[in-house]
Amino acid sequence: MASIGISGLGKRYGALAALDGVDLSVREGEFLTLLGPSGCGKTTTLRCLGGLEKPDAGEITIGGDVVTSVPEQIFVPPERRDIGMVFQSYALWPQMNVFQNVAYPLRRRRVGRRDVQKRVEQALEMVGLAALAERPVTRLSGGQQQRVALARALVSRPRVVLYDEPLSNLDAKLRTSMRMGIRDFQRELGTTAVYVTHDQVEAMSLSDRIVLMKDGHVQQVGTPREIYERPRTWFVADFVGYENFFDADIVERSGDRAVARLDGADVALHCVGGPGKKGRARLCVRSTALSVVRADEVAGERTNTIDGRVKDSIYLGGQVEHYIEAAGTVLRVRDDDPVPSGGQVSPGDAVSVRIPPENIVVLDADEASEPT
Ligand code: ATP
Numbered sequence: 007m008a009s010i011g012i013s014g015l016g017k018r019y020g021a022l023a024a025l026d027g028v029d030l031s032v033r034e035g036e037f038l039t040l041l042g043p044s045g046c047g048k049t050t051t052l053r054c055l056g057g058l059e060k061p062d063a064g065e066i067t068i069g070g071d072v073v074t075s076v077p078e079q080i081f082v083p084p085e086r087r088d089i090g091m092v093f094q095s096y097a098l099w100p101q102m103n104v105f106q107n108v109a110y111p112l113r114r115r116r117v118g119r120r121d122v123q124k125r126v127e128q129a130l131e132m133v134g135l136a137a138l139a140e141r142p143v144t145r146l147s148g149g150q151q152q153r154v155a156l157a158r159a160l161v162s163r164p165r166v167v168l169y170d171e172p173l174s175n176l177d178a179k180l181r182t183s184m185r186m187g188i189r190d191f192q193r194e195l196g197t198t199a200v201y202v203t204h205d206q207v208e209a210m211s212l213s214d215r216i217v218l219m220k221d222g223h224v225q226q227v228g229t230p231r232e233i234y235e236r237p238r239t240w241f242v243a244d245f246v247g248y249e250n251f252f253d254a255d256i257v258e259r260s261g262d263r264a265v266a267r268l269d270g271a272d273v274a275l276h277c278v279g280g281p282g283k284k285g286r287a288r289l290c291v292r293s294t295a296l297s298v299v300r301a302d303e304v305a306g307e308r309t310n311t312i313d314g315r316v317k318d319s320i321y322l323g324g325q326v327e328h329y330i331e332a333a334g335t336v337l338r339v340r341d342d343d344p345v346p347s348g349g350q351v352s353p354g355d356a357v358s359v360r361i362p363p364e365n366i367v368v369l370d371a372d373e374a375s376e377p378t
Contacts, residue, residue, distance in 0.1 A: 011030075012028055012029060012051070015051065032200060039208075039216050040052065041217065041245075055200060057073065073087055090111075090164035090197075091167070095175075102143065103142050104143055108126045110158065152172060165198065166200070234246055248291065254268045256280070263278060264278075275366060288371060289366050290369065293327070293339055297360045298359055301355075313332060318353055328341065
């Protein structure tokens with residue numbers, strides 16, 4: 007186990023800044039995932055960590071040892087970093103069988119024959135391939151090959167394991183079971199892991215913390231729950247699936263309670279959290295947090311209710327998606343209940359949309375630059 011420190015990491019490819027001042031720290035034994043859209047710099051960060059890429063700026067430490075430092079011209083080669091790597095392409099040796107592939111890192115370190123036997127058997131047991139030890143890797147399915155790659159990365163008990171989209175070539179069912187497998191190995195071995203993916207569910211289910219990247223920068227670091235429930239920028243909110251956005255003015259604030267007046271509509275919404283000041287803001291709400299009520303059924307409490315008209319309702323099986331024209335925009339509402347309170351709705355019907363205060367994410371307008 008080892009902690010990792012990354013500071014001021016920069017990498018250019020010609021005019022393009024693939025990484026632009028990335029700062030990160032990974033705790034001992036932590037599972038940290040780099041998440042973000044294609045081209046945001048996830049793989050480049052991982053390759054710099056593994057020593058497969060030399061950055062143009064910054065410093066990397068593993069277990070407190072400097073392995074890369076641009077100002078000090080230090081660069082420890084990959085084989086001396088004590089790191090296991092698992093890639094999207096399995097990179098197995100086709101002329102070797104399963105056992106020989108997994109044994110390779112140990113033999114290179116001149117581990118004794120009996121130890122090699124024991125540790126490879128353990129690793130294959132862990133990935134559920136003990137029965138296939140003698141099989142040539144060319145005669146394995148994609149999922150089995152990936153498990154061999156995993157066993158090979160873990161067999162020497164490296165202090166850090168780097169994963170680059172290891173599951174993206176597998177079908178959905180296998181991906182789910184391998185995901186659970188990786189989580190179990192991680193817990194069992196307690197190694198520090200850095201995992202790259204653009205799959206949000208994968209990131210959520212595996213990680214202690216998630217790093218959301220955009221254009222070579224870190225946008226937010228947080229636990230899966232923090233990233234999902236408290237995104238700090240519009241880009242993060244959009245990336246993790248918030249569908250409804252409002253421009254607004256925070257007109258009242260007391261502690262973490264606020265009242266926001268929406269642009270272009272005479273509506274005030276009570277909100278919880280957000281930057282502790284008044285002024286311009288952007289509100290983000292998930293479609294699953296909203297509910298639709300027929301206008302003729304709304305009784306009593308009208309706080310956090312917006313009037314609108316049904317544009318469309320789409321039946322999705324377990325859910326119904328309503329598109330509601332309201333507050334100068336079209337709101338998306340996903341309802342588990344196919345029949346809204348007060349009865350079925352059809353295009354053209356007058357309805358009200360309820361927005362619970364605790365489900366509104368309030369962003370400072372400065373942090374709410376448009377996602378690209
Ligand atoms: P993906 O999810 O598509 O793998 P990523 O977030 O891992 O994307 P990187 O592979 O780190 O992104 O690439 C970051 C940027 O650097 C991209 O714009 C990419 O095109 C560019 N890039 C990466 N490697 C090279 C290279 N060897 N030569 C030129 N440009 C490169």
